[in-house]
Amino acid sequence: MNAFDLTEDQQDCLQELINVAMGQASDQLARYLDTFVYLKVPKIEQVKSEQLLVTLNQDLKATAVVSQGFFGYEGIRGEALLMYQPQDSNRLADLLGYEADELTFDEQIIDLSSILTTTFLNVFASQIDNQMSYSAPRLLSPNLGAVTQHLQQQAFNWDLALKVRISYQVTDYSFNCDMVLLIPEQAIINIKTVIDRILEEF
Amino acid sequence: MLDALYHNITNRLNTGILILDSDFNIVMWNRFLEVHANKKDNNVIGKSIFTVFPELPKKWFERKLSSVIQLKNQSFCGWEQRHHLFELSHSRPITTDSHFMAQNCTFLPVEVEGEVKHVCLLIEDVTDVCHYQTQLNKALEDLALSNRIDGLTQAFNRKHWEECLASEFSRARRYNYDLALVMLDLDQFKLLNDTFGHQGGDKVLIDTAKSVNDLLRMGDMFGRYGGEEFAVILPNTDLVGAEEVAERIRQTIASNTVDYQGRSINVTVSIGVAVIEAEDTRYEDLISNADIALYEAKSNGRNRVCLAKQCPTKETIVA
Known part of the structure; x- marks a missing residue:
């Protein structure tokens, strides 16, 4: 067990915080998007930097990835990756309430990513008495080859990250995407401190 | 004292700040916008943003703002997707060919006692970034072409x-x-x-x-x-x-x-x-x-x- 491993209690607590956040987030999204949004049970695991590419590729054959950084008090920070598959693209403008010709596909997934990420993380932050700020969402690349290339070219300055993967399903629009939160080393320690405090109060 | 400080700093920022109420009326803006839009305060404050900036895509803008208010989330609009929202002058009129300022816009909900009644827009001048990125893309395209062509x-x-x-x-x-x-x-x-x-x-x-x-x-x-x-x-x-x-x-x-x-x-x-x-x-x-x-x-x-x-x-x- 290394310093970044979560104990069983810590893991349970984080899982519970995420579950509650997911519930509230899907409720807010449903009201905003006017359709049901299902969030599947999240997967929490540790990932080594050199394995990131492999695990992301296994997760899905993403064709577009939108990245958005988040940062709050007490050193809670990380990067959210929203991953899309090609068949997801057709009715996004519809879903978002825009006219199809009002915005490009790139703008649609960036807009949706931002909404999904910030909605979830805002609720999550309020659970731990925190508040998040966000960087502007960036489209990493419009196709898989380039995403893989992009990640391969990075010399990551982290070895280990906490990875939380949540799948979104909007059945009315037969649309799926995955949100992967990656929390780097120091931030894991900071999250563990917060979790320990919650466990104590509990 | 602190208010005066804030006011001073707000007006010296090289970022546009614009505060709207939920009816799309302009409540406040800073000097950056005043200068780049080249409009007078009294023609702007209290007026609808669509009157002051008729170039805005109205339906899109309304939907964008409604998401910020309803979800209490910040939202973005980057130059790569939309070169600019507002037709503003910029600081490199001589050495770039950009007619209007390229912009990264952030829409921030202003929450008071749990309710969002105002939205704050931050408008950054990214004409520089846009210019160099465009040049880079062009160079990459040329390079790809020269890789395929017999000179x-x-x-x-x-x-x-x-x-x-x-x-x-x-x-x-x-x-x-x-x-x-x-x-x-x-x-x-x-x-x-x-x-x-x-x-x-x-x-x-x-x-x-x-x-x-x-x-x-x-x-x-x-x-x-x-x-x-x-x-x-x-x-x-x-x-x-x-x-x-x-x-x-x-x-x-x-x-x-x-x-x-x-x-x-x-x-x-x-x-x-x-x-x-x-x-x-x-x-x-x-x-x-x-x-x-x-x-x-x-x-x-x-x-x-x-x-x-x-x-x-x-x-x-x-x-």
Whole structure:
């Protein structure tokens, strides 16, 4: 067990915080998007930097990835990756309430990513008495080859990250995407401190 | 005291700040916007943002703001998706060709006692970023192009042309399409070089490549195969069609005159034509069949088109 491993209690607590956040987030999204949004049970695991590419590729054959950084008090920070598959693209403008010709596909997934990420993380932050700020969402690349290339070219300055993967399903629009939160080393320690405090109060 | 400080800093920021109420009326803006929009305070404060900035996409903007208010989330609009929202002047009017300021806009919900009644817009000038990124993209495109093109003749270079042939070959195999290959070689080019010098030879290569290129259809792929040898990939073309193209090329080149330093150079080409055959397993087979036909055209007296032998003949040879 290394310093970044979560104990069983810590893991349970984080899982519970995420579950509650997911519930509230899907409720807010449903009201905003006017359709049901299902969030599947999240997967929490540790990932080594050199394995990131492999695990992301296994997760899905993403064709577009939108990245958005988040940062709050007490050193809670990380990067959210929203991953899309090609068949997801057709009715996004519809879903978002825009006219199809009002915005490009790139703008649609960036807009949706931002909404999904910030909605979830805002609720999550309020659970731990925190508040998040966000960087502007960036489209990493419009196709898989380039995403893989992009990640391969990075010399990551982290070895280990906490990875939380949540799948979104909007059945009315037969649309799926995955949100992967990656929390780097120091931030894991900071999250563990917060979790320990919650466990104590509990 | 603190208010005055805030006011001072707000007005010195190189970022636009604009606060809207939920009816889209402008409550406050800072000096950055006042200067770049070049509008007077009293024509702006309390007015609808759509009156002050009629260039805004109204429906889009309303939907964007409603998401910020309803979800209490911040939202973004980047220059890569929309170059600008507001028609503002920028700080590099001389050294960039951008008419309006490229913008990254952030929409922040302003929450008071749990309710969002105002939205704050932050508008950053990213004309610089936009300018350099555009230049970079252009340079990358040029680089990709020069990687595919033969500098002298502007035809595809050997490497790229061969990649095209490989992919056309496998496509033709997969879907059972026709595929033809035309290889042409300038006749007695060495003699021509000796007579007119290498620059004269270069001029012949350039003019010949241009003439051939003008005869081709969209989708045909024309490359420089070697020194004075060119090759054309003709997708979805059978032997009759390919022979027609080849004959047209031969006649055009033969009737053209290349002007070089006041002298006229007449050139002819020998051409070999091959089509994909059932027993061809690699694209190289197609090349060597066209090559054999080209050799035949040469040895039969040049300035002519020869077709690769069809399957039955080959079987005879094998037998």
